[in-house]
Amino acid sequence: MTTQVESLDSFRTRARAWLAEAEPPHVPLDLDGRFKVLRQWQKSLFEAGWIGIAWSKEAGGQGLSHMHQLVFVEELVRARAPQPIGLIGLDVVGPSIDLYGSDWQRAELLPRLLSGDDIWCQGFSEPSAGSDLASLRTRAVVDGDDFVVSGQKVWTSWAHMAQWCALLVRTDTSVRKQAGISYLLVDMTSPGITTSPIEQMTGDREFCEVFFDEVRVPRQNLLGSLNEGWSIAMHTLGTERAGATLRRRVECEVALDDAVTQLRQRGANGPEADRRARAAIGRAHVALRVLDAQTRQTTARLIADAGPTPVDSVDKLLLNEIEQIVFSEIAGLLGPLRAVPGSRPHGLQSERWAHEHLYSRAASIYGGTSQIQRNIIAERLLGLPRG
Numbered sequence: 500m501t502t503q504v505e506s507l508d509s510f511r512t513r514a515r516a517w518l519a520e521a522e523p524p525h526v527p528l529d530l531d532g533r534f535k536v537l538r539q540w541q542k543s544l545f546e547a548g549w550i551g552i553a554w555s556k557e558a559g560g561q562g563l564s565h566m567h568q569l570v571f572v573e574e575l576v577r578a579r580a581p582q583p584i585g586l587i588g589l590d591v592v593g594p595s596i597d598l599y600g601s602d603w604q605r606a607e608l609l610p611r612l613l614s615g616d617d618i619w620c621q622g623f624s625e626p627s628a629g630s631d632l633a634s635l636r637t638r639a640v641v642d643g644d645d646f647v648v649s650g651q652k653v654w655t656s657w658a659h660m661a662q663w664c665a666l667l668v669r670t671d672t673s674v675r676k677q678a679g680i681s682y683l684l685v686d687m688t689s690p691g692i693t694t695s696p697i698e699q700m701t702g703d704r705e706f707c708e709v710f711f712d713e714v715r716v717p718r719q720n721l722l723g724s725l726n727e728g729w730s731i732a733m734h735t736l737g738t739e740r741a742g743a744t745l746r747r748r749v750e751c752e753v754a755l756d757d758a759v760t761q762l763r764q765r766g767a768n769g770p771e772a773d774r775r776a777r778a779a780i781g782r783a784h785v786a787l788r789v790l791d792a793q794t795r796q797t798t799a800r801l802i803a804d805a806g807p808t809p810v811d812s813v814d815k816l817l818l819n820e821i822e823q824i825v826f827s828e829i830a831g832l833l834g835p836l837r838a839v840p841g842s843r844p845h846g847l848q849s850e851r852w853a854h855e856h857l858y859s860r861a862a863s864i865y866g867g868t869s870q871i872q873r874n875i876i877a878e879r880l881l882g883l884p885r886g
């Protein structure tokens with residue numbers, strides 16, 4: 500017997516109705532408060548069946564398509580509701596565990612990842628291995644039924660609050676660097692792990708240095724095969740790029756709408772200020788239309804279930820630039836008053852736009868820098884020689 504897949508229109512109507520009733524939470528500015536509220540929000544979304552929409556039912560998801568997932572993201576953002584806290588698990592490492600994981604790993608880890616009971620972090624970057632990720636040096640040696648892990652990661656988002664880490668380690672030093680990497684799933688409460696938060700320019704302490712001192716990780720926590728972690732890592736990064744682009748596009752569009760609404764509510768500011776506001780909003784709007792055109796192709800790839808491709812780098816590159824254009828145009832309108840808490844220059848909420856502007860500076864770094872996306876496009880899409 501075949502079951503009918505819910506149409507996108509019906510799904511959208513159902514999502515919109517639920518969000519209208521759900522009273523999305525107010526998100527506090529402080530990190531601990533934000534974490535708590537967004538974790539509870541993930542639980543509410545999970546219990547109502549809005550988490551893991553495109554994940555298989557066996558993995559605890561809803562068994563719908565990526566298009567259904569995208570429709571829900573659009574409705575969530577348009578309802579001004581926050582994202583769940585566990586996006587690294589849901590959008591970045593979880594799909595790789597679902598695809599490459601053993602039965603035990605999928606059964607043991609994915610349900611709690613979806614519900615928000617377990618928060619995941621991504622332990623890829625190291626002090627000397629960011630763009631050149633394959634140079635990573637955190638070592639894991641086999642000892643009986645365990646790996647013993649020693650080394651350091653950096654910029655690990657939410658590491659100090661996470662229960663699990665998707666960790667890239669070197670397990671063979673005698674082969675070319677990509678060939679000696681393995682992908683471990685590490686319990687963050689294991690003895691020998693220390694996290695040290697780093698303050699970002701937004702003032703948040705969202706990411707960390709993480710130190711591993713002879714940490715024992717059971718062999719059953721190896722994802723995929725020994726020394727074959729590199730291709731899984733490429734899957735994780737590809738999924739991260741595609742997912743982030745689609746979500747951030749809608750978030751930037753809604754942010755621009757909110758800025759226009761705030762400017763309108765304030766009314767006329769004099770001809771010069773109004774001319775500047777019109778020009779800034781126009782530039783941000785044009786940038787978003789370019790991203791919109793590009794991501795139509797991403798949507799087509801999603802419908803075809805094409806999986807991560809080097810074309811995701813074109814999306815990520817455009818997103819990096821356009822996100823920064825949108826928020827710097829809005830922040831530019833704040834003028835010096837952006838530094839005054841609670842101020843409303845031209846009707847704009849200074850804290851929100853100053854924070855968005857500062858956070859947008861990270862867009863061209865996380866998930867692979869803009870320069871690295873250009874390298875991927877040049878080498879893998881255009882076939883140009885390696886630099």
Ligand SMILES: Cc1cc2nc3c(=O)[nH]c(=O)nc-3n(C[C@H](O)[C@H](O)[C@H](O)COP(=O)(O)OP(=O)(O)OC[C@H]3O[C@@H](n4cnc5c(N)ncnc54)[C@H](O)[C@@H]3O)c2cc1C
Pocket residue numbers: 620621622623624625626627628629630631653654655656657706861864865866867868869870871874
């Ligand atoms: C907000 C935020 C959250 C993050 N969260 C995580 C996380 O959760 N987990 C994680 O593992 N990492 C995370 N990162 C780290 C991120 O992935 C790295 O910062 C990124 O890959 C760049 O590495 P790097 O910082 O070592 O810079 P480097 O690689 O040292 O690069 C420095 C500069 O040199 C340029 N460059 C380097 N190599 C080349 C080249 N071959 N050609 C041209 N230019 C080049 C880069 O583009 C960059 O401008 C996060 C970063 C940010 C900003």
